[in-house]
Structures are given as structure tokens and as C-alpha cells.
Amino acid sequence: MQHLISSILIYLGIAFIAFGVIGIYRFNNFYPRILVASKVDTVGFLTLMIGVIVRNGFTVFSLKVGLLVIITLCINPLITHSIARSAYYSGYKIRKD
């Protein structure tokens, strides 16, 4: 049972990541691309890590994975924000108001 739930969660996470990868080729502007990539990637990461935690049960392994989840939840939006901010302040503007 535990194995089945973890497998479903892992494949769901991979499906989310695949949607993100499709998204960065589907759009042909920079700002929509970075929007799609950041959101869907973080959701896929979270789902896949929960799947791995369920697979292993309460062990030291799961504790480390939980630490990794917390760190990445802080870091991933920060990196995306930093890239988008760098593009915006450099004057890379794609649409007239």
C-alpha cells in the first residue's frame, strides 16, 4: 500500500515537471516562460519529494529529504525572482503599454 501511494506520487511529480518543460518551449517570450517554469517546477519538486518520504517512512533519510524540501522551497522562488528582476532592470521590455 505504502509502495503504491509513493509510486503514484512520484509519477505525478514527474508529470508536473514534464508540463513545466513543455511550457518553456510552448511560449515565445521570456517573461511567460519564467513564470511557467518557476511555478510548475516547484510543485513538481514538492510532490516528488513527498512521494520519496512516503516510500521511506519515518527515518533519518526522510528527515534529510524534509530539510532539502524546506531549503528548496525558500531558494527556488528567490532565484527566479532574481533572474526576472535582472532582466527588468536592464531594460528588456517586451510589450508596449
Place this chain on the structure above:
Amino acid sequence: MLPILLLIILLLISSLRILIGPTIWDRMLGLNMVSSKLIMLLVLIASFRQQTFILDVSLTYALLGFIGMIFMSLYIQGKGRF
């Protein structure tokens, strides 16, 4: 083993964005995606092989990749100065 293979294929597809990206910010976005997929891949491999020390490598990746990306975007925003 199938999730690992799927994830490697996704990693290769998203690393194509580094090579073709028209602007430099697209390339940085591709690098960010590749690094996050690599972290997931390391966790999956550690889970399948039951080796805890691979998780340390992935933690190091997460923290140090963050520092590198922040430095790169600050460098480009400041027109060549930090």
C-alpha cells in the same frame, strides 16, 4: 528505475534551452531548471539505492547553486559590476 530514466530525458530536453536561448536570461533560466532537476535525480537515486550520503551531495548542490545564480544575475544587472 523508470522514474530516473524519465527524469534524465526531461533534464536533457530542458538543457536544450541553455543552448538555444536567445537572451542571456533564458540561458540562466535553463541552468536553474537543469540544476533543480539534478537535485531531484540525486534524491531519487539515493532513495532507490538506500545510500544516505548522496543526499549530502544534493544539499550542497542546492545551497551552492543558489549562490552562483544570485551572483550571475547581480553581475548582469549591474552591467558588469557587482
Place this chain on the structure above:
Amino acid sequence: MLKLTLLALVVFSLFAVQTQKLRHAVIYLGAFSMSIAFVYLLYDAPDVALAEAIIGSSLSTILYLVALQKYKIFTIYICVNDTEIEDAHFFSGEKALERQLSKFCAKEELEPQIIYTVEDVHKLFEHPYAIIVTFDKQYITLYAHPENYKMQAMEQFLLDEKPVGTPYRFIQMED
């Protein structure tokens, strides 16, 4: 699994060698160091992978960027006439002029930073720029910053090269 990653290694290292812009080479090397750390891990050497992760992804990136500070950045804004920029702009149209400007920068040992924008020219003057390029029916106009002392050399270079289509017009801005 291993062979796919080795393929990525070859591709990234080739791109890092052949590119003309040094900051792109830094990004390719970042991706290269990530893939090679994964290959070390697959060859059952996690200690080497740890060292490669520390050195390759943070330390060498920062060192390369600090070394690139010695290069002068040549900021080129290219104003596009359409209302929205799409990926097609980067592969056609203004590409010929951009390639010539990149060639000039490589010859004078400058580091080009080419930014496409739709913004008005007068708003762009507030940004730190070296050259602003605008397109209209009669001329391709190149506005140069008052402190831009490479303008003479660039004028000579562009006139010697093959013309893009419409004639150039060079304007040196004043304070």
C-alpha cells in the same frame, strides 16, 4: 543512463569552447560542472562529486565573473518597431546588424550585452548605455553615449562591412 549524461558533457564543453561571448561560456561551464558531478556519482565516487559540486557550481563561477570584470561592457539597446517581442526577432530581421556589432566587439576586445526592447528612445537615455539602435524606413540610426570613444572605430568598421540594406546615420549625443 550514463551514456545520455556523457553526451550532454560533450555538447556543453563544445559549446563553451566555440562561443564568442564570454558570459555565455560561464553559463555553459556551470551546466558542464553539474553534469560531470553527476557522472562522478554514477561512477561510485561521491567524494569527488561533492568536491566538484563545491568548486564547479559556486567557486569557479564567482572567480570567472570576477575575472570578467576587467572586460569593458558594451551595452547595445536595439529598439524593435513592433508592439511585442517574440522569439522570431532573435533569428531574423535585425540579426545581420547584431552579428556585425558582435564581430566589432570581438575585434576591439569588448564584451557585448545586446538587449532588445520596445521602449521609447527618450526613456532609454536614462539607462546606462553605449549605443542605441533604432530602425525606420530611411535610416538605421545609432545613438552613441557622450563618453563613447569607440564611435569612430565603429563607424569605420560598419562602413567597411557589407551594408545591411538601409544606410546608417551616426549621432553622438551631448551632455
